[in-house]
Amino acid sequence: MGYAEFYRRSIEQPDEFWAEQGRLIEWQTPPQRVCDDSHPPFTRWFVGGTTNLCHNAVDRHLKDRAEQPALIWVSTETDRERVYSFRELHQEVQRTAAMLQALGVGKGDRVLIYMPMIPEAAFAMLACARIGAIHSVVFGGFASVSLASRIEDAEPRVIVSADGGSRAGKVIAYKPLLDEAIRLSSHKPQAVLLADRQLAPMERVAGRDHDWAPLRDKHLDAQVACEWLQSTDISYTIYTSGTTGRPKGVQRDVGGYAVALAASMQHIFQGRAGETYFSTSDIGWVVGHSYIVYGPLIAGMATIMYEGLPIRPDAGIWWKLVEKYKVTVMFSAPTAVRVLKKQDPAFLKKYDLSSLRGLFLAGEPLDEPTARWISDGLGVPIIDNYWQTESGWPILTIAGGVERKPAKFGSPGVPMYGYKVKILHESTGEELTRPNEKGVVVIEGPTPPGFMQTVWRDDERFVRTYWQSIPGKQVYSTFDWGIRDADGYFYILGRTDDVINVAGHRLGTREIEESISSHPGVAEVAVVGVADPMKGQVAMAFAIPKDSSVITDAAAALKLEGDVMKLVDQQLGAVARPSRVRFVSLLPKTRSGKLLRRAIQAVCEGRDPGDLTTIEDPSALQQIKDLIKQ
Ligand code: AMP
Numbered sequence: 001m002g003y004a005e006f007y008r009r010s011i012e013q014p015d016e017f018w019a020e021q022g023r024l025i026e027w028q029t030p031p032q033r034v035c036d037d038s039h040p041p042f043t044r045w046f047v048g049g050t051t052n053l054c055h056n057a058v059d060r061h062l063k064d065r066a067e068q069p070a071l072i073w074v075s076t077e078t079d080r081e082r083v084y085s086f087r088e089l090h091q092e093v094q095r096t097a098a099m100l101q102a103l104g105v106g107k108g109d110r111v112l113i114y115m116p117m118i119p120e121a122a123f124a125m126l127a128c129a130r131i132g133a134i135h136s137v138v139f140g141g142f143a144s145v146s147l148a149s150r151i152e153d154a155e156p157r158v159i160v161s162a163d164g165g166s167r168a169g170k171v172i173a174y175k176p177l178l179d180e181a182i183r184l185s186s187h188k189p190q191a192v193l194l195a196d197r198q199l200a201p202m203e204r205v206a207g208r209d210h211d212w213a214p215l216r217d218k219h220l221d222a223q224v225a226c227e228w229l230q231s232t233d234i235s236y237t238i239y240t241s242g243t244t245g246r247p248k249g250v251q252r253d254v255g256g257y258a259v260a261l262a263a264s265m266q267h268i269f270q271g272r273a274g275e276t277y278f279s280t281s282d283i284g285w286v287v288g289h290s291y292i293v294y295g296p297l298i299a300g301m302a303t304i305m306y307e308g309l310p311i312r313p314d315a316g317i318w319w320k321l322v323e324k325y326k327v328t329v330m331f332s333a334p335t336a337v338r339v340l341k342k343q344d345p346a347f348l349k350k351y352d353l354s355s356l357r358g359l360f361l362a363g364e365p366l367d368e369p370t371a372r373w374i375s376d377g378l379g380v381p382i383i384d385n386y387w388q389t390e391s392g393w394p395i396l397t398i399a400g401g402v403e404r405k406p407a408k409f410g411s412p413g414v415p416m417y418g419y420k421v422k423i424l425h426e427s428t429g430e431e432l433t434r435p436n437e438k439g440v441v442v443i444e445g446p447t448p449p450g451f452m453q454t455v456w457r458d459d460e461r462f463v464r465t466y467w468q469s470i471p472g473k474q475v476y477s478t479f480d481w482g483i484r485d486a487d488g489y490f491y492i493l494g495r496t497d498d499v500i501n502v503a504g505h506r507l508g509t510r511e512i513e514e515s516i517s518s519h520p521g522v523a524e525v526a527v528v529g530v531a532d533p534m535k536g537q538v539a540m541a542f543a544i545p546k547d548s549s550v551i552t553d554a555a556a557a558l559k560l561e562g563d564v565m566k567l568v569d570q571q572l573g574a575v576a577r578p579s580r581v582r583f584v585s586l587l588p589k590t591r592s593g594k595l596l597r598r599a600i601q602a603v604c605e606g607r608d609p610g611d612l613t614t615i616e617d618p619s620a621l622q623q624i625k626d627l628i629k630q
Contacts, residue, residue: 003403010345010417024262026060027051028228034107035446043446045256053235054130055226057297058093061086069302072325073119076308076317077166096127098222099215103158103191106229107132112156114178115139116165118306120195121283122293123161132227135236139284140165145571147181150239153249159189164200168309173200179193191279221591226279231255237456241508243497249456260450261290264393265299265400271329273300279331286389291331310336315343316350323351333363333504337374338534347375356380363504364536368409386412386492392450395419396490411489418448423484429472440496441482442475470489500529500537505575515571521546521560526587528601538579540604551583582627586620604628
């Protein structure tokens with residue numbers, strides 16, 4: 001069957017199509033109804049079915065591949081490597097589940113996981129899935145204020161963390177950041193479970209903090225059965241940035257997600273049981289959830305969990321792992337490839353990469369020179385895929401497992417099965433059907449399995465934010481601009497909102513602005529994303545200092561800039577640190593007081609700022625222009 005026919009069936013006969021996909025996973029009770037779309041935009045998948053993500057990722061494989069590798073952990077930061085078979089993973093996950101239960105965690109309770117890339121993080125996620133607790137993994141690069149807002153929103157009973165992580169050989173102590181976050185949050189966890197890697201000293205809070213190793217020792221023989229969950233129960237929440245400073249808890253189900261991942265492993269990634277999958281992402285991002293932990297394991301593959309940089313000890317490390325573990329499918333981000341591109345290309349030829357069938361890249365636009373360089377170097381197909389935290393799996397790509405449609409450079413591909421992707425005019429809501437007409441990329445409901453159910457504890461925000469942004473139409477907005485060419489291939493042209501994408505990491509400019517404004521020397525600030533050849537975009541801040549002499553005093557400006565950057569590091573984490581903080585006496589605003597971020601961005605990128613008839617004082621933009629020239 002060609003892809004066109006496969007896709008058509010998914011749209012025109014969704015119940016039959018997804019019932020078939022549903023057979024890729026194991027159910028305790030088979031679903032009674034495939035799709036319940038009676039309360040749009042809330043779509044319920046595989047209603048009446050009971051299953052468990054951990055069962056499908058681990059237990060299910062014990063029959064056929066108990067001794068095969070399941071989790072391959074490699075840390076070039078601590079120089080350690082460890083392979084867990086499915087049997088060992090099963091054992092560790094049961095121990096962790098028993099530990100969480102001993103700390104009072106039950107079905108529906110939240111467990112916040114703030115961890116570096118160590119096996120315990122995967123054990124904790126799978127243990128939550130096993131007992132029906134809702135995990136909420138927070139990226140380890142975030143600092144105390146970002147973490148506090150997530151603790152506040154998720155209200156976890158238990159937080160799982162570690163003494164620290166390591167990046168480029170530099171230890172990052174997690175525990176003080178966590179303690180500070182708990183202090184800032186009005187919600188307090190009942191217990192904190194800590195993996196001690198002996199990287200950073202830890203102070204324990206008596207009665208609240210528990211060490212992993214001794215508690216694990218008490219549960220070595222634990223047998224904790226999988227809790228059979230409704231398909232529509234909540235598996236996890238993951239926070240993502242939006243237009244406001246408050247992060248959104250993207251909430252996902254159990255059954256729909258399991259089916260979506262199983263189907264994508266077959267139709268998109270073409271990974272087979274017994275093979276090895278290597279995703280270079282982090283468990284703190286959605287890619288890490290779907291394609292480091294759940295997806296590959298559900299497919300019976302070994303998954304590599306890598307703590308380290310792509311260029312340490314040298315730029316051959318990834319390819320060394322591909323050779324050693326016979327990786328067949330790899331997943332990374334364009335930024336990482338751009339980092340490798342600056343290194344000696346001989347590293348691409350040093351190892352035997354014959355096992356590799358494809359490299360998937362996602363998270364940000366893939367530029368042609370990067371794609372060509374890696375494609376020529378590896379000699380395997382490079383598959384761009386476009387998706388979001390909200391979707392959980394690719395929205396646009398090439399489903400090579402169905403048909404090897406040719407890829408086009410610059411385009412992530414065509415809509416995946418189950419996704420009704422359209423381009424609409426941003427203000428009239430009219431569908432744009434002519435080739436290359438630019439509009440907002442939207443998805444018509446019902447959204448496919450695996451897609452977010454709602455915003456955690458805020459259905460109203462889910463509807464208002466995502467489904468009511470286009471006038472007169474209830475469609476899901478991706479908040480991306482896009483076009484579709486005459487052959488049906490889509491091209492993504494950047495965000496329509498104030499979200500920026502730095503090295504594949506999604507950040508809200510509002511969050512960074514709020515952090516900078518909290519500095520006592522800053523009166524007002526605007527943060528914009530500016531094109532960057534390495535990271536795709538970087539954040540640039542323009543601030544009005546309380547003391548106007550800073551504007552003309554270069555030394556004072558440099559000092560304040562450094563202080564502001566340090567503050568952002570402490571509050572949000574280094575990922576959110578702006579590349580520059582410049583000081584101005586005025587910010588460009590409309591007469592109604594709205595910041596003209598897009599005009600600032602255009603000026604920073606040397607583009608025409610467009611229509612400025614609404615600007616209150618054009619000299620504000622001139623100041624920025626002059627600063628940029630310096
Ligand atoms: P996140 O939710 O962090 O995965 O970020 C999702 C956003 O990243 C999307 O809305 C796009 O703006 C961008 N993005 C992700 N993948 C791609 C891609 N393959 N090409 C272009 N932009 C992408």
